[in-house]
Amino acid sequence: MKTLYLMRHAKSSWSFDDLTDHDRPLNERGRDDAPRMGKALADRHIKLDLLISSPAVRALSTAALVAKEIGYPNERIEVQERIYRAEPADLLDIVRKLPDTANAVLLVGHNNTITDFANLLSPNQIEDMSTAAVVCLHLNIDRWQETDRATTEFYFYDYPGNHQ
DSSP: OEEEEEEEOOOBOOOOTTSOGGGOOBOHHHHHHHHHHHHHHHHTTOOOSEEEEOSSHHHHHHHHHHHHHHTOOGGGOEEOGGGTTOOHHHHHHHHHTSOTTOOEEEEEEOTTHHHHHHHHHOSSOOSOOOTTOEEEEEEOOSSGGGOOGGGEEEEEEEOGGGGO
């Protein structure tokens, strides 16, 4: 069995007109929500084999704050350029190419793609993942290349509002 966690980056700031979309940082709420969700994952005793993030500042910052809370080394966060402007099919391709030695993987990305990807795989549909929300899917597979909706079970959906 494999476990896939899909996370939408935490709330970003729109206060810097001179920054590109790629370089937008987290706002105050995002800086609070990302570690809050990391703690929520730690409280579930989640241990990751791999954490993959979009290279966008807001996503990578979210990944780093979550990693700190769950004891995952920041230097092991893998940055995947393809996640930044991905479509659900791109995320599926990334997941299907994951190393089979990794059994628990967190992918940090962007909406609408992250919600659409969760809905592509999960039998339980989510209308719209809020910022810093996490979906956990259990996949009844031995190899990531077998990832498919037919092999996927919805385990949980969690978001910062559950932990205030």
